[in-house]
Amino acid sequence: MNYDVAIIGGSYAGLAAALPLGRARRRVVVIDAGQRRNRFADHSHGFLTQDGTPASEIAEIGKQQLLQYKTVDWMEGSVKRVERKDDNFHLCIDEKHAINAKKIIVATGVKDQLLDIKGIEQRWGKSIFHCPYCHGYELNQGNIGLIASSEHAAHMAMMLPEWGRVTFFLNGQKIEAEIQTQLIQRGVIIEQRIIKEIVGESTIILENEDSIPLDGIFVTTQCLISQDWITNLGCEIEQNAMGEMIKTNALKETSVAGIFACGDVARLGGSISLAVGDGTMAGVAAHRSLIF
Known part of the structure; x- marks a missing residue:
């Protein structure tokens, strides 16, 4: 399958990134391993209009609304490898499926080391x-x-x-x-x-x-990027006392052309509100990069 954008991670940042792309009628796939960082919490607080709503419910509503857009696909699984071939990215999912995308958005979240x-x-x-x-x-x-x-x-x-x-x-x-x-x-x-x-x-x-x-x-936990394929992409990684994250600019572009990152993997300090905002920016920036 060939896509304009592959979004790796289907939690709040990934969902938000997919929405403007779907509304632009671009071919998008969201690849999700089903491991939201806040899956251990019963309720979410501080997210405007959803204060006190179960965290899983917010994610499910977002997914159902997103999939109303006909150019958006959802794929359950874990990305194992990402390789650049010519002007496209080749993604291997669970060693079973392969897709190609012109751009990728990394929204995998991080692992909390307790x-x-x-x-x-x-x-x-x-x-x-x-x-x-x-x-x-x-x-x-x-x-x-x-x-x-x-x-x-x-x-x-x-x-x-x-x-x-x-x-x-x-x-x-x-x-x-x-x-x-x-x-x-x-x-x-x-x-x-x-x-x-x-x-x-x-x-x-x-x-x-x-x-x-x-x-x-x-x-406070140490936030770790646990997927080797992210490191292998060559994106610049920042580290401090709180952990590690992918370095991005204001448009959520990484140091590698064609790769964007959003959510907790690109911002230390977890928050649904911030993840949604960053995801939206990443989605818009990825769309514009397909044009200009």
């Missing part, structure tokens, strides 16, 4: 979160924990008192005296002891068996 603390993984997205704008309000100004995992954690610790009473668990991480003073002035409790595990809904057990019950816990 701290190695017993109890985090099964509570991720339920009572342990990464974004206070997405989940802080529902904690009702209660007792909030933050576990240090990178230099970005101190920045979040300064913000979190907007949403409740904060205990900052350093868990072996170091903190500058000046920053510690600023946090204390913000009312943040600094906990130096090591975390043993997390139990119940969100109770932290320390190494000496003391327990600290909380209404919710925040932790």
